[in-house]
Amino acid sequence: MKYFILLAGDGELAPFDSQSPEEQQAGMEQHGAFGEACEERSGVEMLGGEALGDGSMATTLRTRGGELSVTDGPFAEAAEQIGGYYVIEAPDLDTVVDLCRILPAYDIDIRPILDLG
Amino acid sequence: MTSISGRSSTSAERLVAETYRSDWGRLLALLVARTRRLDLAEDALGEAFARASAQWPTAGAPSNPVGWLYTTASRLIIGGLRSEAIHGRKAPLLAVNPNWVAPPAAGELDDLGDERLAVILLCCHPALSRDARSPLALRLVIGTPTAEIARLFLVSPATMAARITRAKKKIVVAGIPLSSPVDEELRVRLADVCRTIYIAFTAGYTPGHGPDLLRIDLAGEAVELASVLHRLVPDAPQVQALYGLLLLQHARRDARVSGGQLVTLGDQDRSLWRHDEMQIGRELVTKLQPDVGYAEELRLQGLIAAEHAKAVISQDTDWTTIAVIYSQLETLTQSPIVRLNRAVAVAESEGPSAGLVMLAGLDRLLPNSHRVHAVRADFARRGGDIELARTSYEAALRLCTNEVESEYLADRLASLIEPVAGPGQ
Numbered sequence: 001m002k003y004f005i006l007l008a009g010d011g012e013l014a015p016f017d018s019q020s021p022e023e024q025q026a027g028m029e030q031h032g033a034f035g036e037a038c039e040e041r042s043g044v045e046m047l048g049g050e051a052l053g054d055g056s057m058a059t060t061l062r063t064r065g066g067e068l069s070v071t072d073g074p075f076a077e078a079a080e081q082i083g084g085y086y087v088i089e090a091p092d093l094d095t096v097v098d099l100c101r102i103l104p105a106y107d108i109d110i111r112p113i114l115d116l117g
Numbered sequence: 118m119t120s121i122s123g124r125s126s127t128s129a130e131r132l133v134a135e136t137y138r139s140d141w142g143r144l145l146a147l148l149v150a151r152t153r154r155l156d157l158a159e160d161a162l163g164e165a166f167a168r169a170s171a172q173w174p175t176a177g178a179p180s181n182p183v184g185w186l187y188t189t190a191s192r193l194i195i196g197g198l199r200s201e202a203i204h205g206r207k208a209p210l211l212a213v214n215p216n217w218v219a220p221p222a223a224g225e226l227d228d229l230g231d232e233r234l235a236v237i238l239l240c241c242h243p244a245l246s247r248d249a250r251s252p253l254a255l256r257l258v259i260g261t262p263t264a265e266i267a268r269l270f271l272v273s274p275a276t277m278a279a280r281i282t283r284a285k286k287k288i289v290v291a292g293i294p295l296s297s298p299v300d301e302e303l304r305v306r307l308a309d310v311c312r313t314i315y316i317a318f319t320a321g322y323t324p325g326h327g328p329d330l331l332r333i334d335l336a337g338e339a340v341e342l343a344s345v346l347h348r349l350v351p352d353a354p355q356v357q358a359l360y361g362l363l364l365l366q367h368a369r370r371d372a373r374v375s376g377g378q379l380v381t382l383g384d385q386d387r388s389l390w391r392h393d394e395m396q397i398g399r400e401l402v403t404k405l406q407p408d409v410g411y412a413e414e415l416r417l418q419g420l421i422a423a424e425h426a427k428a429v430i431s432q433d434t435d436w437t438t439i440a441v442i443y444s445q446l447e448t449l450t451q452s453p454i455v456r457l458n459r460a461v462a463v464a465e466s467e468g469p470s471a472g473l474v475m476l477a478g479l480d481r482l483l484p485n486s487h488r489v490h491a492v493r494a495d496f497a498r499r500g501g502d503i504e505l506a507r508t509s510y511e512a513a514l515r516l517c518t519n520e521v522e523s524e525y526l527a528d529r530l531a532s533l534i535e536p537v538a539g540p541g542q
Binding site for chain 2: 003091093094097110111114
């Protein structure tokens with residue numbers, strides 16, 4: 001199965017910009033460890049992942065009554081702190097949850113990627 | 118002729134019902150373990166039992182009923198997988214294992230401990246919504262019909278069916294696995310399982326309406342679920358505590374309702390209690406060592422229930438000991454509900470005015486609960502403070518949403534007109 005892992009900094013983790021250089025370094029190392037753990041775990045494959053500009057950089061598109069509106073984002077308050085994502089292949093949800101323990105203390109949403117074949 | 122065919126159809130129907138009762142959970146565990154398709158397996162097994170009900174009374178029961186049910190269900194699952202393939206949806210199904218259809222070998226169904234535990238853990242997985250876990254466990258582990266589960270939780274059958282379907286869909290789509298956790302992870306997961314079963318049990322004792330005042334039969338399903346879990350992991354302390362607690366509480370079932378009215382613990386006819394069940398429950402909870410977390414919560418609640426079980430008449434109840442256990446439970450849980458129960462125990466052991474003192478601050482912590490007011494009213498009545506009793510009953514009535522309890526409170530309020538004697542101590 002493919003999973004989309006959305007990383008948000010709403011919880012205990014301070015926004016990246018306000019972290020000390022040491023904290024930033026530690027966070028980067030955790031991401032490195034996550035990548036290595038994904039590589040080592042059987043049935044798991046890293047398919048992608050990027051850091052994202054913060055909510056103030058977001059542009060939100062909405063269609064209402066057939067009209068597309070373009071506004072300053074983000075589209076949901078909870079999404080303001082979204083900082084990045086991964087897409088990985090994994091055998092099941094428990095494996096993904098287990099791997100995510102390695103990451104910094106983000107609030108994380110895990111979504112299955114649907115195969116619309 | 119009529120009577121013979123009538124009798125044979127009855128025995129076939131009874132065989133279906135008995136097999137359902139004894140083998141639903143084991144058959145489902147085996148189907149899920151082999152096919153990994155929980156969603157298809159449950160529907161298929163339900164359909165297999167429906168076919169058995171339709172066919173066995175006329176065509177006669179097969180020589181191996183469990184094997185027949187298994188084979189029928191597994192063929193239905195394979196049919197489901199094929200139609201998914203035809204509709205162009207994913208294809209892990211193409212790897213249909215021919216061994217799936219083989220009926221379980223002799224003894225195989227009796228040796229499914231790990232698979233059954235995996236299904237229970239799956240139903241109680243933390244990624245599932247809380248309100249779906251108990252229904253799913255009842256449905257999948259012991260086969261309680263969805264309409265009955267709806268009755269237990271006081272919701273419509275359609276609502277419950279949608280809730281269970283959504284949970285099954287999430288298990289499949291989100292890839293929640295059948296897992297076999299060990300050690301610390303198993304301990305944590307078992308706490309979730311115990312919580313889930315306890316929620317189902319207490320739902321049965323939550324007052325409803327009319328003939329469904331309590332759903333004692335369905336609380337019994339939760340006890341059955343706890344008993345299955347206890348057989349699977351007999352050494353887990355939290356499971357012993359849960360099973361003991363449920364046995365102790367459920368053993369009072371026949372005394373809890375009389376003439377369509379709830380009977381409170383103190384007024385129950387104790388000769389109606391199931392003392393044999395209480396004995397098993399007491400042995401389970403009293404031999405447990407102090408624990409931590411939810412396991413300790415269950416153990417302490419079990420000890421309180423064991424104290425009640427010990428009292429031959431309600432006047433024999435050791436309220437001092439019960440108040441001490443409640444105080445430990447309050448320290449552990451910080452729960453205002455526990456404090457309320459502790460206040461009741463303190464009022465019994467030290468008198469109503471000591472109970473009133475313990476209620477201080479609870480109105481703020483439980484602003485929508487009629488119980489704080491109802492308990493205060495009771496203490497005030499027994500302490501002779503009729504004015505406080507009156508205003509408290511009135512406050513309780515304003516907040517109470519349950520008809521049966523409202524009636525009880527209104528009766529009590531009306532009885533205040535008759536001057537009551539002082540505290541009976």
